[in-house]
Amino acid sequence: MDVPPALFYTKTHEWAKREGAELVIGVTAHAQEELRDIVFIEVPAVGRQVKQGEPAAVIESVKAAFDIYAPVSGTITRSNQAVAKAPQAVNQDCYGQGWLFAIAPSQPEEASKLLSAEEYHKLIEQAAH
């Protein structure tokens, strides 16, 4: 399973990437594999304040809808309108074109508690057994 080493992760299968003062957020390869046929995505409005662990986006597969949680607290600075129009991008390129939104963190210390690639890899390995 693809777990890029430079990213940070959550137990709920989001990834976070530092880009300047922002964290860009998406879902992991493991999550898109489980979700499978993604047909609808709702991204948060720019300017919205989110708390760590709060549902910030929604991904719907053919079978069900899933909440995507904010990995850290802060303000939504960007959201990916292209992925809202073409949700398959998450299935095809979850770490690239399939990014969902970006946050300007308000509690920088929260980011230090995110999982490393190694820790996340262990987590999904354990879940598989």
Place this chain on the structure above:
Amino acid sequence: MTAVGLKKTALHDRHRALGAKMTDFHGWDMPLYYTSILEEHRAVRDALGLFDVSHMGQVLVTGPDAEATLNQLVVSDITQVGILRACYTMMLNDQGGILDDLIIYRLGAEEFLVIVNCGTHDSDVAWLKARRLSRTTVTDVSEGRSILAVQGPLAARVLEHLLDAKVAGLGRFAIAPMRTMSADAGIARTGYTGGDGFELFLPDQHARRVWDSVLSQGASVGARPVGLGARDTLRIEAGLRLYGTDMDTSTTPWEAGLDWTVALNKPGFIGQEALRRQKQQGLSRHLVGFELTQGPVPRTGMPLYVADHPEPVGQVTSGTYSPILAKSLGMGYVQAAHARVGSTLTLLVRNLKHTATIVKMPFWRPGVAHPTLANPPSGQRSIESA
């Protein structure tokens, strides 16, 4: 791993070997999908899909009074069903509520094969046995037998080659014995996808063989195994109701929009008086089909609203995304005053309003070119011409 106590079909090892994602469907460990619901859906529309639907029950009703027995238990006129022909119908309770929807195949003057849903299998058999007339035998023959559905535009070609039988000449809703295979094997031109296709009723050992050969012989033309996930999305696209979801004992055939199955003036059948009464009084609600050109997927149980009405006017029973039409589709019961084709419903999903339009079902028909296929969205076209 298989959850303890789940029933397995004769093809269970095939599903596991193919890497299917399995699901508990009314106590059966069944394939939900093998690779992707949407890909399997497209395979059925474009080429050929193979389904294991052996969880459904097979019941033989035989004897001099078999026809009369069935005719008093179902809404359709069974006397009008010719030998080796089939009929889609339903059994009602005294209140006109739907106990199950059935396909009944007439195998002979005094012999019928009744296909029942797996969730109502036991109650249907008990109902048939308790109400059978004197010279009638009801036999549950499901054990040791399978049902395969071979569906899609290439189904006739592949099966004709494979079975060495003249299946292409079989009429819609006709059934033929396959005596060269087995004394009790049959093939019918029926299915649950809305397109062309066949269902095979077979002893288990033959089902395994046919399963393997359809997949190997059909591979070059795009045949693939299809799970219950795509079975659901295909049947919704075709406007076909699902028992337990779009209809149950709280709904009548009138409300479910299945009037065409009812022979109201045939001699007495269970539920007839209730249906007459409801027809006189008028209906308070109808099952409608609706579509959303953009927005989320309607899910079972979601309330449906209309403008300027604080209270819901209905509820979603089924919903999906159609990869063929590129729209979200749904079915639901809506108050009669708001159930007109062309009128607008509002779906409230996570506090956002989404507009749905009531349309005539089926949403999709075989052979009808759909605008989204003929005219791809402009974005797609520019990629192709680039």
